[in-house]
Amino acid sequence: MPMAIRQILDKMLISFGSRRANGGPTDMMTAAMLLLTLSCIFLWWNKAQWVWLPVMAALIIGIVIFVQDVDFSTNLGVQL
């Protein structure tokens, strides 16, 4: 296996492991983008009507990321 690919795989494993150690994989932006990519490819390839499902899954992942990003204990973004 080429060294560069091996290094990337090692980084992925370490990153994923550290997220799990900190209470689970909390940031899944890459997964959301992959779901959107797959849905668009299937739409282009065979006009699949179910592609709204991965789009909604990506949005749900986005909502999870957004809720974790908002610090509800201090503010909701409104700074007076």
Add this chain to the structure above:
Amino acid sequence: MREGILSPEFERVLNLLGMLGIIGVILGSYVYQFSYRELPCTLCLLQRVAMIGVAIGAAMNVMIGPDTRHYGVCLVSSVFGMVVAIRQSLLHLNPFFDKKTGQPTLEATANPPFGQEVFGLNLYIWSVIIFTVVFLAIGLVQLIRDPSSWPAREPGWLSRLASLGVGLLAIVIASQAILVFMECGFGDCPNDGGWDWWIFRSSA
């Protein structure tokens, strides 16, 4: 059912134009990202997710044919994007607020805006405007479209254009997925507007 004034062919052309517009917005954000060497923050990426969701809804209208469910995909995505964009706009609304201390200050640089301006507005303000335009466009189209008519044969030129447009969208989304993987990996995305790619870091 009363006939609308918007034919399905023209409706598909409008959706194709909207989809191309969103592709242009995403490509424009690439230009700013790479020319100013600023990685998008978490909220910025979430707005891109929402914009891509709107584009896929429009692409479904273009490829499969206009349908209320496809507009639903656009609407749900734009509601999410609007919430995120408003949240980010409010975060940077008051330049005198010091986020570190949580107190107001006398310096207008305590809470600077994130990223560069485009025509005098920051990208998250443009995002609010774009999602508002999406709401208005979908509402207007629903008013004047004709859901009862369906083209017996779709024009060949439209079919070819649709395939080209959605193919381009797929390429843009795939490039975005690769860039997000390079920026964030499977961890948190950087939020400081720097140029700290996850894939080029010495440690994960």
